[in-house]
Amino acid sequence: MNYTLIGSFTSPYVRKIRLLLFSLGTYKFESINYLEKKDGDYLKSINPINQIPILLDGETKIFDSRVIYNYLSKKHNLKPMTIEEENILSAIDAAMDTSINLFSLRRGGLDLNSGNSYVERQKERVPLILNWLTPWVKTLDQKNTPHWNFLTMSLYSYLFWGEYRGILDLTDFPEHKQFLEKFKNAPGVHETTPPPA
Ligand SMILES: N[C@@H](CCC(=O)N[C@@H](CS)C(=O)NCC(=O)O)C(=O)O
Known part of the structure; x- marks a missing residue:
């Protein structure tokens, strides 16, 4: 390699x-x-x-x-994703794109509470996606080794980053909060933790 x-x-x-x-x-x-x-x-x-x-x-x-x-x-001959898994990855990536855009706009000085219709549409998308992901998130078990895969790696990276940057509040998403707690010792998580914000 x-x-x-x-x-x-x-x-x-x-x-x-x-x-x-x-x-x-x-x-x-x-x-x-x-x-x-x-x-x-x-x-x-x-x-x-x-x-x-x-x-x-x-x-x-x-x-x-x-x-x-x-x-x-x-x-590396990984198991191909099903359409359902592809959709989950698309949803996680869309939430990630949206949150990164919002974070970057805020960092550039834009007031995210100004009522701008495009910003409001972006803000709506994240809870829609998190709610849609909830039934899947509930099935995830850190003791089940195959559950640590590209989908959960993506979700972990996104949720952790969202909280780290203060752009995501998981108070209304306890299953997602629990997911972060459950997978915090998964392989590579410590090694890839970002420096303190
Ligand atoms: N669709 C891309 C998105 C990657 C992306 O948004 N990267 C951000 C960093 S998290 C970036 O490079 N931003 C630089 C910029 O947009 O100026 C992927 O999946 O790799």
């Missing part, structure tokens, strides 16, 4: 790939901070999408966490 993952220590998209790579063996992690000019320029020069994560496998460069997952899944 000759994998290099380019990303940051805080990004939930990067973290879920780190968790996946941790479960597959060794890899090199190249950390960048795209908000700093030098790293920002570097990112633009290697990825026209200008986002992390990026996986390098020798000469092969792969953009986007889902494509990285599909690539690694094929290469």
